[in-house]
Amino acid sequence: MRIAATLADDPPLNPHAGEEGAFGGEEKGLLARALSLACEGVDLAVATERLRQARASLVAASGALLPALGANVGRTRNEPDAMAATSTTTAGLTASYEVDLFGGRRRALTVARADREAARANRELVAHAVAGEIALNY
Numbered sequence: 001m002r003i004a005a006t007l008a009d010d011p012p013l014n015p016h017a018g019e020e021g022a023f024g025g026e027e028k029g030l031l032a033r034a035l036s037l038a039c040e041g042v043d044l045a046v047a048t049e050r051l052r053q054a055r056a057s058l059v060a061a062s063g064a065l066l067p068a069l070g071a072n073v074g075r076t077r078n079e080p081d082a083m084a085a086t087s088t089t090t091a092g093l094t095a096s097y098e099v100d101l102f103g104g105r106r107r108a109l110t111v112a113r114a115d116r117e118a119a120r121a122n123r124e125l126v127a128h129a130v131a132g133e134i135a136l137n138y
Helices: 026-040 042-063 105-138
Strands: 066-083 083-097
Touching: 042 105
Parallel strands: none
Antiparallel strands: 066 083
């Protein structure tokens, strides 16, 4: 199971996906340039940020299924007088795991995956809406 996901996992936005032959060379260039400028705009930036948030939620939900490990080390030195100095060193290791008896964490992971896919679809929808507006105004 892959836990971490990055924005680079998404394919680049294709302004004329499924529209083969609908645009000529000049129109494709204008549409691609306008779409790249729209990526800097508010709507597409918000959709992209929501996708990043959904990915972060997915990573957090995935991490809840994994065991937790911890380690600590400490050292103390006690010098009541110059002749009797004592040093103490301690080390500890902890491990914990929460059993998902009722499947709540698995369901949270499923919801996080669905949220990520919805955010990805929303980003594509915004990109297509921008492309449609550009085509209408051309």
